[in-house]
Amino acid sequence: MTVDRYVWQPTNAEIAQRFDLAPNRIVRFDQNTSPYPTDWAPTVAAETLTGLNEYPAASYKPLRHAAAEYAGVQATQVVPGAGVDELILLAARGFLSPGDRAVGFTPTYPLYRIATEQQGAVFYELPSAEPTPDEAAALTWLCVPNNPTGERMADAEIIQILDRSAGIVVLDAAYAEFTGDRWGSWIERYERLLVLQTLSKGFGLAGARVGYAIGNPSLVDAIDRVRPPGSISTVSVALAIAALADPDRMRQTVGRVIAERQRLSGMLSTLGFEVRPSEANFLLTRVGPSAPELAAALMGEGLVVREFPHIPELREHLRFTIRSGSDNDRLVSTIERIRR
Numbered sequence: 001m002t003v004d005r006y007v008w009q010p011t012n013a014e015i016a017q018r019f020d021l022a023p024n025r026i027v028r029f030d031q032n033t034s035p036y037p038t039d040w041a042p043t044v045a046a047e048t049l050t051g052l053n054e055y056p057a058a059s060y061k062p063l064r065h066a067a068a069e070y071a072g073v074q075a076t077q078v079v080p081g082a083g084v085d086e087l088i089l090l091a092a093r094g095f096l097s098p099g100d101r102a103v104g105f106t107p108t109y110p111l112y113r114i115a116t117e118q119q120g121a122v123f124y125e126l127p128s129a130e131p132t133p134d135e136a137a138a139l140t141w142l143c144v145p146n147n148p149t150g151e152r153m154a155d156a157e158i159i160q161i162l163d164r165s166a167g168i169v170v171l172d173a174a175y176a177e178f179t180g181d182r183w184g185s186w187i188e189r190y191e192r193l194l195v196l197q198t199l200s201k202g203f204g205l206a207g208a209r210v211g212y213a214i215g216n217p218s219l220v221d222a223i224d225r226v227r228p229p230g231s232i233s234t235v236s237v238a239l240a241i242a243a244l245a246d247p248d249r250m251r252q253t254v255g256r257v258i259a260e261r262q263r264l265s266g267m268l269s270t271l272g273f274e275v276r277p278s279e280a281n282f283l284l285t286r287v288g289p290s291a292p293e294l295a296a297a298l299m300g301e302g303l304v305v306r307e308f309p310h311i312p313e314l315r316e317h318l319r320f321t322i323r324s325g326s327d328n329d330r331l332v333s334t335i336e337r338i339r340r
C-alpha cells in the first residue's frame with residue numbers, strides 16, 4: 001500500500017514569485033500560528049549561539065523539567081519531541097504494529113492517518129459528530145480541540161472513550177492553551193492516555209519545533225525508545241524553556257487571539273458566511289460552492305487560507321487562522337472586494 005504524503009501548502013517565497021507579490025504582503029491564514037512576534041526570543045536565542053559546535057544534551061532533562069512544571073506533572077511523565085508532529089509519528093511507531101487497527105474521529109488532523117499507515121496499521125474513520133469508543137482499536141487518536149472544526153469534544157465523551165478503550169489513547173492537545181485545559185490530572189487517572197502538547201500554537205513558537213508528550217512513565221518510556229537522539233536544537237530548547245517559564249506572557253497573547261476570534265467571527269458572519277463556533281485559534285467557515293475560487297483569489301492577493309478539496313463535507317468551507325486585528329480587517333475587506 002502506498003501511504004499518502006503530508007501535503008505542504010506553498011511557501012511565502014513560492015507565492016510571492018507566482019503572483020509577483022512583495023513577500024511582506026503575504027499573510028498566512030492557513031497554518032494556525034500566532035500573529036504576535038516573539039520579541040523576547042532573539043536575546044534568549046543569542047545566548048546559545050556560540051555553543052552550536054556541540055550537540056544538545058540528548059536526555060533533554062531541563063526541557064522535561066520545564067514542561068513538567070508548566071503541565072503540573074513529574075519530569076518522568078514527560079518526553080519531548082520536535083513538535084507534536086514528530087510525537088504523532090513516534091506514538092504510531094511506539095504503539096502500532098502492522099495490521100493493527102487505529103481509529104480517528106473525522107474530519108480531523110490528517111497526520112494521524114499518515115502516521116498509522118506508515119506503520120502498516122489500518123486507520124478507521126468514525127464521525128467526530130458522535131464519537132463512540134472502538135474497543136478493538138490498538139490506538140485511538142483524539143484531537144481536543146479538533147482541527148479543522150474548532151470543536152472541543154465534551155469531557156464525558158473523552159471519558160467514555162478512555163473507559164472503553166483497551167488500547168492506547170493519544171490525545172493531541174495542540175490547542176490546549178486556547179481552552180485552558182490542564183491534562184496533568186487526566187494522565188494520573190488514565191494509564192493508557194498519552195497527551196501531546198506544543199509550543200507552536202498558544203506559545204507562538206511554531207518555527208522552533210518543540211512539543212512534548214505527557215503520560216504514564218511506561219508510555220513515556222515507549223516514546224523515548226523510538227525518538228531520535230537529538231531532534232530538538234539547542235536554540236529551540238532554550239526558547240521553549242524560556243516560554244514555559246512565563247505562562248502569563250502566553251496567556252496574554254492567547255487572550256488577545258480569543259478576543260480577535262470573536263471579532264473576526266462577527267465580521268465573517270456579517271458577510272453571510274456560516275461560521276462554526278471555535279475553541280481554538282481558527283474559524284471553520286462555510287462560504288458556499290465558490291470556496292475554491294475565493295481561496296484562489298485570496299492567494300493572488302497574498303492572503304493564504306486553508307481549503308479542503310479532499311474532504312467532501314468540507315468542500316464549501318474555508319478555515320481562517322486568527323491573525324492580528326489589521327490583518328483580519330484586510331482579509332474581510334479583500335473578501336468583500338472580490339465578491340463585488
Ligand SMILES: Cc1ncc(COP(=O)(O)O)c(C=O)c1O
Binds near residue numbers: 172206
Ligand atoms: C491538531 C494539530 N496537531 C499538531 C499540529 C502540529 O503541531 P507542531 O507544530 O507542534 O508539530 C497541528 C498544527 O497545525 C495541529 O493542528
